[in-house]
Amino acid sequence: MPYVMIVDDSRDSVEPLARFLERSGYLVTMMTDAQEAIGEIIRRPPHVLLLDLLMPEMDGAMLLEVLRSYLRLQALPVVVLTGVPDSPMVQRVRDLNVNAVLTKGRRASRKWKPRSASPATTSRGRRRREPVR
Numbered sequence: 001m002p003y004v005m006i007v008d009d010s011r012d013s014v015e016p017l018a019r020f021l022e023r024s025g026y027l028v029t030m031m032t033d034a035q036e037a038i039g040e041i042i043r044r045p046p047h048v049l050l051l052d053l054l055m056p057e058m059d060g061a062m063l064l065e066v067l068r069s070y071l072r073l074q075a076l077p078v079v080v081l082t083g084v085p086d087s088p089m090v091q092r093v094r095d096l097n098v099n100a101v102l103t104k105g106r107r108a109s110r111k112w113k114p115r116s117a118s119p120a121t122t123s124r125g126r127r128r129r130e131p132v133r
Contacts (some may be wrong), residue, residue: 003027003044007037007063008052008081013104017050034058038066045076048099053082053089061092068096 003045004026008014011032014092018028029046031037034055049067053060060080067073080093090101 001025001027002048003029003046003069004048004050005031005036005037005041005046006030006050007055007060008033008050009033009055010052014050014052014081021048034060036062038063041067041073041076042070045073048077048079050079050081051093051098053080053087053093054084059089061096064096066097 002025004021004042005026006014006018008030009032010129011030014030018030021028025029051064055063060082064078066104067076067078074097078093078096080090080098080099081104082090082101084090085101085103085105094101
């Protein structure tokens with residue numbers, strides 16, 4: 001079973017994501033403390049790490065710098081979750097070889113606008129099939 005670790009100081013903000021991943025067949029561990037997360041990742045590296053940037057005591061960039069210092073964790077897939085996509089810290093983690101940076105929270109919902117479906121297309125933008133007569 002694929003193993004995903006989510007490190008975010010706000011458990012409430014990532015619980016829906018964790019539930020979705022669990023329902024999709026992933027084993028999920030949520031950590032709210034970056035220091036504890038480092039120890040757990042070293043003991044049992046996840047298949048992918050979902051990492052918040054802004055956390056107290058140790059931010060996500062510092063956590064990632066520690067992880068990347070371990071040879072066996074240099075290729076660990078990391079997806080950064082941030083509510084501040086234009087932060088200088090985002091460039092810092094990009095330089096540490098992250099796989100993706102995703103915007104979470106209100107900023108994410110403001111940027112995403114659904115495409116309006118025309119009568120000839122479905123809500124997913126696919127062409128609607130004409131009935132055979």
